[in-house]
Amino acid sequence: MFKNEKFNIGIFSILVILQLLGVAAIWTQFQWSFFPIMFSIYLWMGLGTTLYLHRYLTHRGFEMPGWLKFIFALGSAIGLSGDPVTWVGDHRYHHLKSDTEEDIHSPRHGFPYAHMMWLIRKPPSFRERSLRYAADVRKISYCKVWENSMLYVLPHLALAALLFATLGLAGMLWCLYVPMLIVYNLTWAVNSICHMKQFGYRTFETSDESKNNFWVGLGAFGEGYHNNHHAKPRCAAHGLKWWEFDVTRYVIWTLEKLHLAWNVQWPTPVESETEDLTADEAGTMLITSADPNSI
Numbered sequence: 001m002f003k004n005e006k007f008n009i010g011i012f013s014i015l016v017i018l019q020l021l022g023v024a025a026i027w028t029q030f031q032w033s034f035f036p037i038m039f040s041i042y043l044w045m046g047l048g049t050t051l052y053l054h055r056y057l058t059h060r061g062f063e064m065p066g067w068l069k070f071i072f073a074l075g076s077a078i079g080l081s082g083d084p085v086t087w088v089g090d091h092r093y094h095h096l097k098s099d100t101e102e103d104i105h106s107p108r109h110g111f112p113y114a115h116m117m118w119l120i121r122k123p124p125s126f127r128e129r130s131l132r133y134a135a136d137v138r139k140i141s142y143c144k145v146w147e148n149s150m151l152y153v154l155p156h157l158a159l160a161a162l163l164f165a166t167l168g169l170a171g172m173l174w175c176l177y178v179p180m181l182i183v184y185n186l187t188w189a190v191n192s193i194c195h196m197k198q199f200g201y202r203t204f205e206t207s208d209e210s211k212n213n214f215w216v217g218l219g220a221f222g223e224g225y226h227n228n229h230h231a232k233p234r235c236a237a238h239g240l241k242w243w244e245f246d247v248t249r250y251v252i253w254t255l256e257k258l259h260l261a262w263n264v265q266w267p268t269p270v271e272s273e274t275e276d277l278t279a280d281e282a283g284t285m286l287i288t289s290a291d292p293n294s295i
Protein backbone atom coordinates (compact mmCIF):
# COMPACT_ATOMS: atom_id res chain seq x y z
CA MET A 1 0.00 0.00 0.00
CA PHE A 2 2.88 2.39 0.71
CA LYS A 3 4.69 1.65 -2.53
CA ASN A 4 2.47 4.07 -4.39
CA GLU A 5 3.29 6.98 -2.11
CA LYS A 6 5.25 9.92 -3.50
CA PHE A 7 8.96 9.21 -3.91
CA ASN A 8 10.86 11.76 -1.82
CA ILE A 9 13.89 12.42 -3.99
CA GLY A 10 15.40 14.76 -1.38
CA ILE A 11 15.47 12.14 1.42
CA PHE A 12 16.58 9.47 -1.05
CA SER A 13 19.53 11.57 -2.25
CA ILE A 14 20.59 12.42 1.31
CA LEU A 15 20.48 8.79 2.46
CA VAL A 16 22.39 7.59 -0.60
CA ILE A 17 25.03 10.34 -0.33
CA LEU A 18 25.56 9.70 3.40
CA GLN A 19 26.15 6.02 2.70
CA LEU A 20 28.37 6.71 -0.31
CA LEU A 21 30.55 8.88 1.94
CA GLY A 22 31.07 5.78 4.09
CA VAL A 23 31.89 3.65 1.05
CA ALA A 24 34.22 6.37 -0.32
CA ALA A 25 36.47 5.96 2.73
CA ILE A 26 38.05 2.88 1.14
CA TRP A 27 39.69 5.14 -1.46
CA THR A 28 41.40 7.17 1.27
CA GLN A 29 44.29 6.20 3.52
CA PHE A 30 43.13 4.52 6.75
CA GLN A 31 45.30 5.23 9.78
CA TRP A 32 45.19 3.21 12.98
CA SER A 33 45.11 6.47 14.92
CA PHE A 34 41.57 6.90 13.54
CA PHE A 35 40.39 3.66 15.10
CA PRO A 36 39.69 4.78 18.73
CA ILE A 37 37.77 7.82 17.45
CA MET A 38 35.89 5.76 14.89
CA PHE A 39 34.95 3.10 17.45
CA SER A 40 33.87 5.72 20.02
CA ILE A 41 31.65 7.46 17.49
CA TYR A 42 30.19 4.08 16.43
CA LEU A 43 29.32 3.36 20.08
CA TRP A 44 28.00 6.86 20.68
CA MET A 45 25.68 6.96 17.67
CA GLY A 46 24.70 3.30 18.00
CA LEU A 47 23.79 3.56 21.68
CA GLY A 48 22.13 6.89 20.90
CA THR A 49 19.67 4.88 18.84
CA THR A 50 19.38 1.63 20.78
CA LEU A 51 19.75 2.78 24.37
CA TYR A 52 18.27 6.26 24.10
CA LEU A 53 15.73 6.42 21.25
CA HIS A 54 14.57 2.85 21.57
CA ARG A 55 14.88 1.38 25.06
CA TYR A 56 14.64 4.65 26.98
CA LEU A 57 12.58 7.14 24.99
CA THR A 58 10.14 4.85 23.15
CA HIS A 59 9.61 2.12 25.74
CA ARG A 60 10.75 3.80 28.98
CA GLY A 61 12.57 0.68 30.08
CA PHE A 62 14.59 2.63 32.68
CA GLU A 63 15.37 6.12 33.95
CA MET A 64 18.63 8.05 33.90
CA PRO A 65 19.88 11.57 34.73
CA GLY A 66 18.95 14.41 32.37
CA TRP A 67 22.54 15.20 31.40
CA LEU A 68 23.14 11.58 30.41
CA LYS A 69 19.96 11.50 28.34
CA PHE A 70 21.23 14.51 26.45
CA ILE A 71 24.63 12.90 25.78
CA PHE A 72 22.97 9.82 24.28
CA ALA A 73 20.42 11.95 22.41
CA LEU A 74 23.30 13.90 20.90
CA GLY A 75 24.85 10.63 19.71
CA SER A 76 21.63 9.76 17.89
CA ALA A 77 21.56 13.24 16.28
CA ILE A 78 25.19 12.95 15.21
CA GLY A 79 24.27 9.67 13.52
CA LEU A 80 21.22 11.32 11.90
CA SER A 81 19.04 8.47 13.13
CA GLY A 82 15.91 10.56 12.74
CA ASP A 83 14.57 13.24 15.05
CA PRO A 84 13.31 11.72 18.32
CA VAL A 85 9.65 12.68 17.87
CA THR A 86 9.48 11.05 14.43
CA TRP A 87 11.53 8.04 15.50
CA VAL A 88 9.48 7.32 18.60
CA GLY A 89 6.14 7.94 16.86
CA ASP A 90 7.01 5.61 13.98
CA HIS A 91 8.32 2.93 16.29
CA ARG A 92 5.39 2.92 18.69
CA TYR A 93 3.10 2.55 15.69
CA HIS A 94 5.24 -0.34 14.45
CA HIS A 95 4.62 -2.19 17.73
CA LEU A 96 0.92 -1.56 17.39
CA LYS A 97 0.62 -2.77 13.80
CA SER A 98 3.59 -5.13 13.38
CA ASP A 99 3.53 -7.03 10.09
CA THR A 100 0.09 -5.87 9.14
CA GLU A 101 -0.65 -3.91 5.99
CA GLU A 102 -0.33 -0.73 8.07
CA ASP A 103 3.20 -1.52 9.33
CA ILE A 104 5.23 0.74 7.10
CA HIS A 105 8.49 -1.19 7.35
CA SER A 106 7.22 -4.75 7.34
CA PRO A 107 8.98 -7.08 4.85
CA ARG A 108 5.51 -7.96 3.57
CA HIS A 109 6.00 -4.82 1.43
CA GLY A 110 9.34 -6.23 0.12
CA PHE A 111 12.87 -6.24 1.51
CA PRO A 112 14.14 -2.93 0.03
CA TYR A 113 11.03 -1.23 1.31
CA ALA A 114 11.36 -2.71 4.82
CA HIS A 115 15.06 -1.84 4.96
CA MET A 116 15.32 1.72 3.68
CA MET A 117 12.72 2.67 1.10
CA TRP A 118 9.97 3.18 3.69
CA LEU A 119 11.81 6.33 4.75
CA ILE A 120 11.58 7.62 1.19
CA ARG A 121 7.93 6.87 0.54
CA LYS A 122 6.58 7.72 3.96
CA PRO A 123 3.06 9.21 3.67
CA PRO A 124 2.77 12.79 5.04
CA SER A 125 0.06 11.53 7.44
CA PHE A 126 2.75 9.68 9.37
CA ARG A 127 4.08 13.01 10.56
CA GLU A 128 0.74 13.86 12.17
CA ARG A 129 0.60 10.43 13.72
CA SER A 130 4.09 10.77 15.18
CA LEU A 131 3.14 14.03 16.82
CA ARG A 132 0.29 12.24 18.59
CA TYR A 133 2.08 9.01 19.44
CA ALA A 134 5.16 10.84 20.71
CA ALA A 135 3.39 13.69 22.50
CA ASP A 136 5.47 13.00 25.62
CA VAL A 137 8.70 13.33 23.63
CA ARG A 138 7.66 16.76 22.35
CA LYS A 139 7.81 18.02 25.94
CA ILE A 140 11.59 17.47 25.98
CA SER A 141 13.15 20.79 24.94
CA TYR A 142 15.89 19.52 22.63
CA CYS A 143 13.59 16.93 21.04
CA LYS A 144 11.15 19.74 20.29
CA VAL A 145 13.97 21.87 18.81
CA TRP A 146 15.11 18.95 16.65
CA GLU A 147 11.69 18.71 15.03
CA ASN A 148 13.13 21.45 12.85
CA SER A 149 15.36 19.53 10.45
CA MET A 150 17.65 22.54 9.88
CA LEU A 151 18.48 22.52 13.59
CA TYR A 152 18.55 18.72 13.84
CA VAL A 153 21.46 18.41 11.40
CA LEU A 154 23.65 20.94 13.26
CA PRO A 155 25.37 18.48 15.68
CA HIS A 156 26.22 16.21 12.75
CA LEU A 157 27.58 19.05 10.63
CA ALA A 158 29.58 20.43 13.59
CA LEU A 159 31.28 17.07 14.20
CA ALA A 160 31.92 16.56 10.47
CA ALA A 161 33.54 20.00 10.30
CA LEU A 162 35.63 19.33 13.41
CA LEU A 163 36.89 16.00 12.07
CA PHE A 164 37.63 17.50 8.67
CA ALA A 165 39.58 20.38 10.24
CA THR A 166 41.63 18.13 12.54
CA LEU A 167 42.01 14.83 10.64
CA GLY A 168 41.37 15.83 7.04
CA LEU A 169 39.03 14.19 4.55
CA ALA A 170 40.19 10.64 5.32
CA GLY A 171 39.69 11.15 9.06
CA MET A 172 36.20 12.56 8.55
CA LEU A 173 35.13 9.71 6.27
CA TRP A 174 36.57 6.90 8.41
CA CYS A 175 35.58 8.30 11.81
CA LEU A 176 32.09 9.56 10.99
CA TYR A 177 30.67 8.13 7.77
CA VAL A 178 31.92 4.55 8.07
CA PRO A 179 30.30 4.12 11.52
CA MET A 180 27.15 5.77 10.15
CA LEU A 181 27.01 3.36 7.23
CA ILE A 182 27.26 0.43 9.65
CA VAL A 183 24.77 1.80 12.19
CA TYR A 184 22.27 2.72 9.49
CA ASN A 185 22.24 -0.68 7.87
CA LEU A 186 22.26 -2.67 11.08
CA THR A 187 19.45 -0.71 12.69
CA TRP A 188 17.48 -0.92 9.45
CA ALA A 189 18.16 -4.67 9.44
CA VAL A 190 16.22 -4.91 12.71
CA ASN A 191 13.15 -3.77 10.75
CA SER A 192 13.84 -5.86 7.69
CA ILE A 193 15.85 -9.02 8.48
CA CYS A 194 14.47 -9.46 12.00
CA HIS A 195 10.95 -9.64 10.57
CA MET A 196 11.74 -12.19 7.86
CA LYS A 197 10.76 -15.84 8.24
CA GLN A 198 14.07 -17.12 6.86
CA PHE A 199 16.50 -15.38 9.20
CA GLY A 200 16.43 -16.28 12.84
CA TYR A 201 14.60 -18.12 15.56
CA ARG A 202 11.59 -17.37 17.69
CA THR A 203 11.44 -17.78 21.42
CA PHE A 204 7.94 -16.34 21.80
CA GLU A 205 4.82 -16.90 19.73
CA THR A 206 4.04 -13.26 19.08
CA SER A 207 1.33 -12.14 16.65
CA ASP A 208 3.96 -10.73 14.25
CA GLU A 209 6.79 -12.32 12.27
CA SER A 210 9.61 -11.02 14.50
CA LYS A 211 12.78 -13.10 14.81
CA ASN A 212 15.85 -13.23 17.02
CA ASN A 213 19.00 -12.87 14.92
CA PHE A 214 22.46 -13.11 16.50
CA TRP A 215 24.32 -11.42 13.62
CA VAL A 216 22.08 -8.37 13.63
CA GLY A 217 22.29 -8.33 17.42
CA LEU A 218 26.08 -8.40 17.27
CA GLY A 219 26.38 -5.28 15.11
CA ALA A 220 23.26 -3.49 16.34
CA PHE A 221 24.11 -3.55 20.05
CA GLY A 222 21.75 -6.40 20.93
CA GLU A 223 18.72 -5.16 19.01
CA GLY A 224 18.70 -8.31 16.88
CA TYR A 225 16.79 -10.23 19.57
CA HIS A 226 13.73 -8.65 18.13
CA ASN A 227 11.27 -11.46 18.82
CA ASN A 228 12.14 -11.19 22.53
CA HIS A 229 11.59 -7.46 22.24
CA HIS A 230 8.18 -7.75 20.58
CA ALA A 231 7.12 -10.17 23.30
CA LYS A 232 8.33 -7.85 26.09
CA PRO A 233 8.57 -4.32 24.66
CA ARG A 234 9.31 -2.49 27.91
CA CYS A 235 12.06 -4.85 29.00
CA ALA A 236 15.45 -3.09 29.03
CA ALA A 237 17.10 -6.32 27.90
CA HIS A 238 16.52 -7.76 24.43
CA GLY A 239 18.94 -10.65 24.86
CA LEU A 240 17.20 -12.67 27.59
CA LYS A 241 19.31 -15.79 27.87
CA TRP A 242 22.90 -15.56 29.05
CA TRP A 243 24.13 -16.49 25.57
CA GLU A 244 22.08 -13.83 23.77
CA PHE A 245 24.80 -11.18 23.53
CA ASP A 246 23.23 -7.76 24.08
CA VAL A 247 25.65 -4.82 24.41
CA THR A 248 22.91 -2.28 25.19
CA ARG A 249 21.76 -4.46 28.08
CA TYR A 250 25.30 -4.59 29.51
CA VAL A 251 25.67 -0.80 29.21
CA ILE A 252 22.35 -0.25 31.04
CA TRP A 253 23.45 -2.77 33.69
CA THR A 254 26.74 -0.90 34.14
CA LEU A 255 24.91 2.43 34.39
CA GLU A 256 22.64 0.93 37.05
CA LYS A 257 25.65 -0.26 39.06
CA LEU A 258 27.06 3.28 38.82
CA HIS A 259 23.70 4.67 40.02
CA LEU A 260 23.24 6.35 36.64
CA ALA A 261 20.19 4.24 35.73
CA TRP A 262 17.26 3.20 37.88
CA ASN A 263 13.75 1.71 37.65
CA VAL A 264 15.21 -0.67 35.11
CA GLN A 265 12.68 -3.11 33.65
CA TRP A 266 14.80 -6.27 33.83
CA PRO A 267 13.47 -9.64 32.72
CA THR A 268 12.16 -11.87 35.47
CA PRO A 269 14.46 -14.74 36.51
CA VAL A 270 12.16 -17.17 34.71
CA GLU A 271 12.63 -15.33 31.41
CA SER A 272 16.41 -15.32 31.80
CA GLU A 273 16.95 -18.78 33.15
CA THR A 274 19.10 -21.10 31.15
CA GLU A 275 17.12 -23.35 28.87
CA ASP A 276 17.91 -26.99 28.48
CA LEU A 277 20.22 -26.04 25.59
CA THR A 278 23.90 -26.74 26.12
CA ALA A 279 26.44 -24.02 25.32
CA ASP A 280 27.28 -25.86 22.09
CA GLU A 281 23.65 -26.06 21.04
CA ALA A 282 23.11 -22.42 21.90
CA GLY A 283 26.21 -21.47 19.86
CA THR A 284 25.01 -23.46 16.85
CA MET A 285 21.59 -21.92 17.07
CA LEU A 286 22.94 -18.39 17.28
CA ILE A 287 25.35 -18.72 14.41
CA THR A 288 23.07 -20.58 12.02
CA SER A 289 19.89 -18.95 13.31
CA ALA A 290 18.31 -22.37 13.31
CA ASP A 291 15.12 -22.84 15.24
CA PRO A 292 15.94 -24.31 18.70
CA ASN A 293 13.16 -26.86 18.28
CA SER A 294 14.96 -28.41 15.32
CA ILE A 295 18.30 -28.86 17.14
Ligand SMILES: [Zn+2]
Binds near residue numbers: 098190226
Ligand atom coordinates in the same frame (compact mmCIF):
# COMPACT_ATOMS: atom_id res chain seq x y z
ZN1 LIG B 1 9.69 -5.06 14.98
Ligand SMILES: [Zn+2]
Binds near residue numbers: 054058059091095233
Ligand atom coordinates in the same frame (compact mmCIF):
# COMPACT_ATOMS: atom_id res chain seq x y z
ZN1 LIG C 1 10.57 -1.35 20.21
